[in-house]
Amino acid sequence: MERLIHTAMKCAVVFLSSIAGLLITRAPAQTPPREWVALFDGRSTTGWRSYCREEFPARCWVVEDGALKRLKNAADSDCSDIMTVGEYGNFELELDYRISPDGNSGIKYLVPEKKPTGWDKLAMEFEIGELRRRAQPGYEEEIARMTPGDFACFPIGFEYQLIDDVGNEDALAGGTHITGAVYDLLAPSRKAAQPAGEFNHVRLVVSGNHVEHWLNGIKVLEFERGSRQLEQAIERSKFRGMAGFGAISRGHIVLQDHGSEIWFRNIRIRELKPWRSAFSFQLSNSDFS
Numbered sequence: 519m520e521r522l523i524h525t526a527m528k529c530a531v532v533f534l535s536s537i538a539g540l541l542i543t544r545a546p547a548q549t550p551p552r553e554w555v556a557l558f559d560g561r562s563t564t565g566w567r568s569y570c571r572e573e574f575p576a577r578c579w580v581v582e583d584g585a586l587k588r589l590k591n592a593a594d595s596d597c598s599d600i601m602t603v604g605e606y607g608n609f610e611l612e613l614d615y616r617i618s619p620d621g622n623s624g625i626k627y628l629v630p631e632k633k634p635t636g637w638d639k640l641a642m643e644f645e646i647g648e649l650r651r652r653a654q655p656g657y658e659e660e661i662a663r664m665t666p667g668d669f670a671c672f673p674i675g676f677e678y679q680l681i682d683d684v685g686n687e688d689a690l691a692g693g694t695h696i697t698g699a700v701y702d703l704l705a706p707s708r709k710a711a712q713p714a715g716e717f718n719h720v721r722l723v724v725s726g727n728h729v730e731h732w733l734n735g736i737k738v739l740e741f742e743r744g745s746r747q748l749e750q751a752i753e754r755s756k757f758r759g760m761a762g763f764g765a766i767s768r769g770h771i772v773l774q775d776h777g778s779e780i781w782f783r784n785i786r787i788r789e790l791k792p793w794r795s796a797f798s799f800q801l802s803n804s805d806f807s
Contacts, residue, residue, distance in 0.1 A: 551610065551788050557602060557771070558785040560584040568598040569772060570631060570671040575600065578775065585783035588775055590618065599673050599775045601629065607768035608792045611722040613785040619714040620685040621778035624701060627724060628769040629675035634762050638669040644756045645669075673772045674760070677701035678722055678731055680780070682714040694755075698731050698738040703751040706731065706738035717781075726792030 557565055561581060563574045578597035580587050586600075606627075617623060642664055649657040679701040683689045689696050693705025697718075710733040712718050721732035727743040741748055743764055757763045773782055 551790050554786045554788045556786050557611075558586055558782070560783065563600075565603050566600045566773075567603060568671075569601045569629075569673045569770075571598065575775075582781070585616075585781040586773070586785075587781045588623070588773075588779060590779040594777075597775050597777075598671060599626070599772050601631075601673065601770040601772040605768050605770055606724075606787065606789070608725050608790045609723075609787050610790055611720075611771065611785075611787045613720050614717045614783050615680055615720060616717045616781045617680055617682055617714055618779035619682055621680075621682050621714060621780055622686050622688055622776040623680045623778055623780045624774040624776070625678040625680065625720065625722065626673055626675045626772035626774060627678070627722065628766050629673045629772050630766050630769050633674060634760070637674055637760050637763075638666040638672070640759050641669045641672055641674065641756075642666050673770075673774075674757070674763070675766070675769060675772070676703075676729070676764070677774070678720065680720075680774075683709060683711055685714060694751075698733045700729075700731070700739065700741070700751075702755040702757070703748070704739060704741055706733070708736070708738060710734050710736045710738055717783075723790070725790050 561584075563576070563579070563581065563586070566574060566586070568575050575596060575598050578589055578592040579600055580589060588597075611625075611627070613625075615623075646661050646664065649661055677700065679695060679697055679699040681689045681695065681697050683696050693699060694702050696706065696709060697711040698706035698709075712734065719734050721730075723730040723732070727745075729741055729743065730737055731739040748764060752758055752760075752763060771787075
């Protein structure tokens with residue numbers, strides 16, 4: 519009897535191995551990524567414009583030595599975040615950036631130009647809370663002048679944080695505010711940025727609900743959109759209450775204007791085939807029209 523059982527088990531192993539081999543043999547070939555496409559040619563601002571305005575903010579952002587540069591002393595009235603004309607859903611983005619001492623900026627992604635109802639009001643309420651917390655001279659007058667319309671041209675989405683980790687006060691607020699973080703949501707596993715004034719290399723992967731942040735060749739963060747981890751992070755963040763935040767599956771890429779001098783160069787992108795994920799909720803901009 520024991521010999522019979524042993525023989526049956528061997529037959530079962532051989533059968534399952536044969537089936538596995540057949541499945542592997544017949545598995546469809548993976549679709550290779552598309553070719554890299556330059557988002558910035560190093561000479562012109564073609565392909566970029568202001569967020570929620572058609573023109574490019576040429577008094578604030580310029581092309582200098584093959585890089586897109588945010589001017590240090592530009593007037594606030596001339597400035598805005600800049601975004602890609604095109605929208606992207608599943609992609610790999612690479613670029614180099616250099617930030618000035620005490621600088622603060624970011625790369626926002628999956629950003630809708632038409633935001634869901636209520637997001638501007640919630641953004642205003644968060645800013646009011648920050649002004650009260652800092653209690654700088656004149657903050658009460660600034661709060662009194664605020665309206666939700668002031669935030670109509672404030673892009674909201676995931677942000678790959680770029681900051682002077684040593685010299686900027688906001689970087690001292692915690693791990694979710696240092697370079698490589700998903701701003702105010704998830705902290706990177708380690709600090710990997712070069713000192714302010716030196717170039718760094720960023721790689722950002724968005725494939726289905728799977729997202730990776732790479733910095734100088736090191737994967738510093740990854741997460742799944744729709745996961746419990748992210749939902750909890752949103753509830754603790756400035757984005758709490760924003761219905762649909764994190765669920766938008768296609769949007770613009772935005773280079774943030776935070777008043778700091780910063781350079782971006784070698785910006786390129788390629789579209790990817792999305793990963794299959796256990797979390798399958800996704801919204802597109804048309805869901806808010």
